[in-house]
Amino acid sequence: MKKTVTMLVVALSVGWYGCSSDGAKKRADEAPTDPAAVVSQDEVHGTEVKEVTLSTPLDGAMVKQGQGIYEMKCSSCHKLDETRLVGPGWKGVMSRRKPEWIMNMILNVDMMLEKDAEAQKMLELCLVRMPNQNLSEPDARSILEFMRMNDGEK
Template identity: 55%
Template structure:
């Protein structure tokens, strides 16, 4: 009975950290531009993935930020704090000042390739010692997370 409970707990943890909807990711043209066949931008700037240009606009989009907070609460808060303090993963404070928006969106939607090939992602992995699991975020989810990160960093 104890083995069954342990196994059930492990399955629940794995699902919570990376499970979820396996639907094809869709992108809203107004939120980000991507080009599947375009060469990857230099790893130190935009990361590795399809996001080559992300238009943030001049002001924070409060609706997107609120949606991003909901995603953070469900999928991110177990490993990340909103301060500079490291939990399992790095703290999110000032992340939008350290990384370009394209890098952030490429990282959260293409985490495995970024951790395998991007020097900045690999350096962070050496500090944290734990690979971020693929959260199966849609492109819209990633954009909402980015807007929440901007709000956390004081963008108005």
């Protein structure tokens, strides 16, 4: 019994210390101080994509990577045909949207929903805000290449 009470007191003390401001300050002091090692979220996302260069023929490695990302992160909301699931179907997206628009919708969904009238119309239609999937620009480019293949480009 005495052992149990002692262990409980130790566990509560450790938990309390970890949540106290001194514990948080100590952990903040242990964080890397090299500014080059710290990457802000704005550096990863939030930079508008202004130009996308498409190649012909399609890049097979990018298509394969894009398909994998689609299956893991996109397929629960988007179908590859015209059917709207949660979000719109992807069939024909390359004829409806510019590559830059698609890349920005993937990478900067908050900015697009705030500023872009077409993105706002899609939100009104689908009633569900597209989540930020925290993808890199190369990942988004691979998804774009997969979309091109899905639309029949070679």
